[in-house]
Amino acid sequence: MTTSPAAGMQTVAGAQQRILDGISPLRTERIPLNEALGRVLAVAVVSRRTLPPFDNSGMDGYAVRWRDTQGASSQHPVELPVHGESRAGAAPGRALERGTAMRIMTGAPMPEGADAVVRYEDTDSGRDRVQVHVAVTHGTNVRHAGEDMNPGDEILTAGRRLRPADLAACAALGNPWLEVHRRPRVAVVSTGDELVDVEREPGPGQIVDSNAVAIAAAVREAGGEPVRIGIARDTVVDLRRALGEAARCDLIVSSAGVSMGDHDHVRDIVDEMGSMGFWRVAMRPGKPLAVGVVQGVPFIGLPGNPVSSQVTFELFARPAVLALQGATEVHRRRISARALQDMDKPEGLETFHRGVLTPAHHGELPGVRLTGPQGSGIMRSLVIADCLIALPAAGQQIAAGTVVEIIPLV
Numbered sequence: 001m002t003t004s005p006a007a008g009m010q011t012v013a014g015a016q017q018r019i020l021d022g023i024s025p026l027r028t029e030r031i032p033l034n035e036a037l038g039r040v041l042a043v044a045v046v047s048r049r050t051l052p053p054f055d056n057s058g059m060d061g062y063a064v065r066w067r068d069t070q071g072a073s074s075q076h077p078v079e080l081p082v083h084g085e086s087r088a089g090a091a092p093g094r095a096l097e098r099g100t101a102m103r104i105m106t107g108a109p110m111p112e113g114a115d116a117v118v119r120y121e122d123t124d125s126g127r128d129r130v131q132v133h134v135a136v137t138h139g140t141n142v143r144h145a146g147e148d149m150n151p152g153d154e155i156l157t158a159g160r161r162l163r164p165a166d167l168a169a170c171a172a173l174g175n176p177w178l179e180v181h182r183r184p185r186v187a188v189v190s191t192g193d194e195l196v197d198v199e200r201e202p203g204p205g206q207i208v209d210s211n212a213v214a215i216a217a218a219v220r221e222a223g224g225e226p227v228r229i230g231i232a233r234d235t236v237v238d239l240r241r242a243l244g245e246a247a248r249c250d251l252i253v254s255s256a257g258v259s260m261g262d263h264d265h266v267r268d269i270v271d272e273m274g275s276m277g278f279w280r281v282a283m284r285p286g287k288p289l290a291v292g293v294v295q296g297v298p299f300i301g302l303p304g305n306p307v308s309s310q311v312t313f314e315l316f317a318r319p320a321v322l323a324l325q326g327a328t329e330v331h332r333r334r335i336s337a338r339a340l341q342d343m344d345k346p347e348g349l350e351t352f353h354r355g356v357l358t359p360a361h362h363g364e365l366p367g368v369r370l371t372g373p374q375g376s377g378i379m380r381s382l383v384i385a386d387c388l389i390a391l392p393a394a395g396q397q398i399a400a401g402t403v404v405e406i407i408p409l410v
Contacts, residue, residue, distance in 0.1 A: 009282035011393070012315060012350045016331070018277065019291055019316055022298055025326035026182040026250060033170055036162050038223050039180040040325040045156040047173055051149040055110040057086070059141040062101040062123060062130055063114035069135045077124070077131035086111055101130050110142060117141035149173070159328030161223065184324035186224045187246030188215050191232045191239065191257035191266060192304065210379070211255040211309045215302070218313050219253070222321040232257075239269045247273075247295035250324055253317050256304025258290040266301050270294055282393055283350045285376040286312040305376035311352050311388065314409070334390065337368040337406045343391065343398040350393045354385035357406065368406055386410045 010018070028042040057063065063086060072078040085103040086092040092111035096102050101118070102111050110117075116136040124131040149155060155169055156162075162178075170178060195209040196202050209231055216226035227249050232242035234257065246252040257266035258279060267290050270276050276292040279301075283289075285308035290301030300317045302309045319330035337357060345351035353374050358367040371384040388407040391398055398404060 009280045009287075010278055012281060012283050015278065015281045015289065015291065016316060016319060019298070019300065019320055020323050020330065022277075022293070023320055023323040026184055026324050028179050029182050030177050030179050033167060033176050033178060036167060036170075036178050036180060037164065039162055039178070039183070040223065040322070040327045041156055041158050041160050041162060041178065042181050042326055043179040044154050044158045045170055045173065045175060045178070047149040047151055047153040047155050049149065049173055050146045050151065051172055052143050052145055052147070054145050056088075056143050057104045057106055057108050057110060057117045057141060058143050059117050059119045060106050061104060061117045061119040061141065062132070063096055063104040063111055064101050064116055064118055064132070064136065065096065065098060065114060066116040066136050066138050066140065068099055068101075069116070069118065069132050072132045072135045074133045077133050078135075079129055079131050082126065082128055082130050084111075101132070103127075115139065115142070157328070159326055161322070161325075161327055161329070181324070181326040184224045184250040184321055185227050185248075186219045186321060187227050187229050187249040187252045188212050188219065189229045189232055189242050189246050189252065189254040191234065191242075191254060193234045195231045197231070210306055211302075211304070214306070214310050215253055215255065215313055215317075218310070218318060219321060222318045223325055223327075224251070224321040234265065236265055236269060239265050240273070243269060243273055243294050243299075247297045249297065251317075251320055252294055252297055252299045253302065253313065254290075254299070255302045255309045258288050258301040258303065266290060270299055270301070274299065282348060283315075283352065284346055285352065286315070287349070289316065291316075303376075306379045307354070307382055308376045310382055314388070314407070315352070332407050332409075334405045334407055335366075336403050337366045337387075337389075338364070339389075339398055339400050339402045339404050340367040340369040341400050343370065343389070343404075345391050345396060345398070347396050348393050351389075351391040352407075353389040353391065354381040355387045355389040355406065356384060357387055357408070365403065366406075368404065 080101040083100045086108040088107040096111040096113035122134040190209045190212045196206050219226040232238045270292045274293040279288050279290040281289045292299045302312045322330040354371045355368040360366040371381045390405040
């Protein structure tokens with residue numbers, strides 16, 4: 001979609017790329033397979049085995065020669081003598097003779113001479129003789145050796161974030177250890193004199209530091225290890241202390257203190273302890289966003305409003321956490337949906353409303369509606385949401401029925 005960002009500001013895509021340009025993957029480590037879920041592969045997994053290792057049955061039934069079943073039907077079954085059985089875990093004790101059948105279990109090796117399997121449901125389940133009610137063709141219900149994987153096949157590429165199915169494939173290939181990138185340690189810093197920890201009852205003018213809880217959880221979801229630095233008060237001295245502690249990590253993510261208020265010192269301290277790259281992005285919610293370096297460590301300063309903080313983490317900090325792990329896919333995949341209502345937005349700012357998707361019907365696009373009021377302090381708008389609605393910078397209203405971009409969150 002064409003965008004027209006507000007003058008003098010970064011576009012969202014431009015800001016994302018500038019952050020990623022300053023990120024290098026962390027060193028690698030070798031870990032056991034049972035600890036690899038969610039980790040990012042540093043070295044591709046290449047098959048050393050043939051899978052399946054032998055022709056086997058895809059069904060419980062009878063191994064046959066397909067030609068021996070020709071003409072079979074429920075009205076005119078073909079009757080075959082049953083000679084032997086093939087079970088999973090052992091080789092068949094004999095070859096299959098012409099004009100006979102052999103009982104076979106799912107996963108059991110195909111006997112020599114057999115080229116198809118008739119399901120039990122398509123027979124009378126006879127033990128000494130079986131009546132076959134269907135004609136099968138060559139390869140029916142047979143899993144052929146190597147139809148899944150063969151030696152030399154690249155099964156999982158470097159940069160892939162591992163899922164349960166990936167671990168199953170590694171196990172099947174005999175890979176009990178994997179080379180992955182180290183989990184990044186992400187410092188989580190909250191700033192503000194008004195903040196108190198969740199364990200404390202807030203007093204007059206105070207609020208609970210919910211941003212640190214959300215950011216730490218989002219870091220874990222992205223594969224990082226959150227390091228809670230705590231609350232830094234709105235003083236130069238305390239901010240220096242907090243950011244100095246945070247610089248022992250691989251990435252620093254702070255919330256609040258990046259605006260232009262009298263007590264917002266974060267940008268100045270970052271510039272003093274390193275360098276400030278940029279701090280204005282043409283978006284809502286989420287302006288301003290501070291990006292820089294503190295003592296050689298990448299720094300991302302998020303806004304203080306809860307929704308702004310979480311939306312900007314999703315768009316900018318989450319990709320950085322994944323990039324530190326060497327992931328090749330750091331952004332969630334966007335999909336298209338049709339707006340179910342009119343949506344307002346400010347001119348010149350890319351806008352990320354919180355939305356709820358409705359299922360697609362009859363080949364149509366899914367629909368999306370707003371979660372309700374979209375103020376940057378309304379946490380409920382994110383609690384209800386299962387997606388972000390990414391609206392382009394140009395324009396002030398999206399009419400119902402318009403096709404929009406969606407960032408699924410679940």
